[in-house]
Amino acid sequence: MNKNNSLLNGSNSKATQLFDGVVIFTQVVNSGSFVSAATATGHSNSYISKEINKLESRLGVRLLNRTTRSISLTPEGRVYFEQCQQLVLDAQGAMATLNQSQLTPHGTLKISCPISFSQEHLHNIISDYMRLYPEVDLVLDLNDRQVDLIQDGFDLVIRATDKLAESSLVSRRIYRCKSYTVASKAYLAKAGWPTRPEQLVEHQCICYSNLTAPNRWHYQNKSGDDIYVDVHCKLLCNSASMELAMVLADKGICRLPEFAMAQAMKNNELEVLFEDYPAPIINVYAIYPSRKHLSPKVRSFIDLLVKNMPKGGKLNSAK
Known part of the structure; x- marks a missing residue:
């Protein structure tokens, strides 16, 4: 028998009383008085008082200091309140999620996504979403610029990066692939083929401006030692599509995620450099404001993304 289940079966167990009075207690603290808590919950003052007394008796500690005009938390009460408050919020969130799951997605869904990733992976997903959820209107902002999800009014942002910046936003990884350093055959024939990252300083490089340090390219050798090259x-531009176009036009060397140049690699139009160095991993994330009260239109789109992305991401070799 599961140990946790056995706690509920003993006649002397207090497990069935575990949450008794918790909601009333948090309401009293948040309301600031027994009277206000009684008004908010629809109970009498005496009921509120009895519930708090029973809770304190069961716990064996005093949670509230009471005077005729005010209440305040004891040190033990403050610790208990912080834990109980989170429990109540989590329970409310679970209820909201359950209720929202019954709702049909509707309204306008505004999404930002890199152009190259949308071209490779988003067409069928958008088509399926429009078929499955006809009451949702889609606004797609397809570009490589860094957007402010909240300020710009997006419901969901899809972004590719090797390292996600710290943020209060929620992120879910939906895809991963390798990033390669590439050039055209014609450029290499003219400028020479670098065999080590350090030799990039002798070449023309095409850099992605949305990175924190666009001209500082990071590599690792087989031993895991870091190599930084200032190219x-x-x-310098903010479009992966333009970067690829310039590489194919024999204008220099570039680093791109696999999804941004998949067709060119299939067509054997690119040469991959430094194949004896580990290829960096690029993660693609769905980013949204909060898990709490996530709208059905956003949740259903994320579910569709996860369902249709290649399992485990593409980590195939370049050749």
């Missing part, structure tokens, strides 16, 4: 940005 010359012959072209």
